[in-house]
Amino acid sequence: MLLNGNPSFDLRKIKRCGAKRRKRSELCRQPAMxxxxxxxxxGKSTGPRTAEGIERIRRASTKHGRRSKAAIAERKRNAETKRRIRILVDMCRRSI
Ligand SMILES: [Zn+2]
Incomplete structure (x- = not known):
């Protein structure tokens, strides 16, 4: 038992970092995670894990939302409506 109450452990037995050093061709040997x-x-971040974290990153990386799923769907709906109106107008003109 250590003075701070944590259980004691053997520092020689813990896992060590296996990264190569830049200057000498040996390993880092710092205590590993x-x-x-x-x-x-x-290494690189593995990204947000909680739903809250994912949402925060999504909001931080969104610039204007013009390419969001909702915006694309809305443009598609508007284009379809415009096409239908054009067809109706065309039919009205022909019947006159
Ligand atoms: Zn290291």
């Missing part, structure tokens, strides 16, 4: 690399060599 779950992914096998230290905090410096942790």
């Amino acid at each position: 779950r992914n096998g690399r230290c905090s410096i060599h942790g």
Whole structure:
């Protein structure tokens, strides 16, 4: 048991970072995280995990929303309405 109450552990047995050092051809050897690399060599972010986090990233990366699913669907609906109106107008003109 350590002074702060945490259980004691053997530092020699913990997993070490396997990243290569730039100058010498040896490994980093810092204590590794779950992914096998230290905090410096942790690699790319794996992205948001919670629904709240996903929503926050989605809002942060949206620039204007003109290419959003809702906006594209609305434009399609408007184009279809315009096409139908044109057909109706055409039919009216022919019947006159
Ligand atoms: Zn490392």
